[in-house]
Amino acid sequence: MNKQEILSAFQFRHACKEFDTNKIIPKDDFDFILETARLSPSSFGFEPWHFVVVQDKNLRELLKQNAWGAPKKLETASHFVLGLTMKAPLTKWDSEYIANFMKEVQQLPEETIKGKGKFYEDFQKSDFDLNNERHLFDWATKQNYIALGNMMTAAAMIGIDSCPIEGFNQKISEAILAEHFGIDTTQYGLAYMVAFGYRVIDPRPKTRRTIEEVVTWK
Numbered sequence: 001m002n003k004q005e006i007l008s009a010f011q012f013r014h015a016c017k018e019f020d021t022n023k024i025i026p027k028d029d030f031d032f033i034l035e036t037a038r039l040s041p042s043s044f045g046f047e048p049w050h051f052v053v054v055q056d057k058n059l060r061e062l063l064k065q066n067a068w069g070a071p072k073k074l075e076t077a078s079h080f081v082l083g084l085t086m087k088a089p090l091t092k093w094d095s096e097y098i099a100n101f102m103k104e105v106q107q108l109p110e111e112t113i114k115g116k117g118k119f120y121e122d123f124q125k126s127d128f129d130l131n132n133e134r135h136l137f138d139w140a141t142k143q144n145y146i147a148l149g150n151m152m153t154a155a156a157m158i159g160i161d162s163c164p165i166e167g168f169n170q171k172i173s174e175a176i177l178a179e180h181f182g183i184d185t186t187q188y189g190l191a192y193m194v195a196f197g198y199r200v201i202d203p204r205p206k207t208r209r210t211i212e213e214v215v216t217w218k
Contacts, residue, residue: 013156019076019197036154040147048086048140069167077195088133093121165193
């Protein structure tokens with residue numbers, strides 16, 4: 001793709017409020033979108049996320065009860081994704097998940113694991129002051145939002161619409177996930193929802209501040 005084609009995808013992307021229920025995203029296209037999430041970067045490369053694709057209509061109906069920003073999307077989206085973020089038991093510097101991740105996924109030698117582990121400990125304790133569960137969850141969610149942005153951009157590049165959603169009661173929604181989705185909410189929290197599909201109404205032209213207002217060169 002050339003630069004103009006990429007910018008055209010950014011112009012195409014908008015927060016689509018309603019989708020065409022007669023159009024379903026092909027499997028290979030949605031697999032591609034999910035793969036861009038899987039390949040997304042994260043701090044220290046620890047991937048503090050999990051993605052739940054909700055296609056069951058009954059489960060979508062349950063989510064609607066406390067997701068005031070999602071009803072029309074849940075009703076019409078071709079695909080609907082929950083972005084889950086790992087909580088402190090998993091992302092803390094001394095967790096078993098982190099130790100196993102460096103060994104099994106990143107396949108690092110023992111000496112490198114010790115060094116990286118010490119950097120990660122110092123990062124949490126001093127550099128970013130991630131010394132309570134909420135701070136750790138919010139920090140991990142920042143990583144998850146990189147995956148969200150990549151999914152939406154990738155979708156736009158192949159002509160698929162999306163809408164990120166934060167309009168939900170986090171505590172109540174997580175209770176629904178625990179009871180009906182089999183999600184261990186001691187380990188995962190709900191960071192965002194995102195809907196994918198095809199628009200029924202063209203959006204108004206995109207509005208943004210000028211580049212001079214958002215960028216400073218020194």
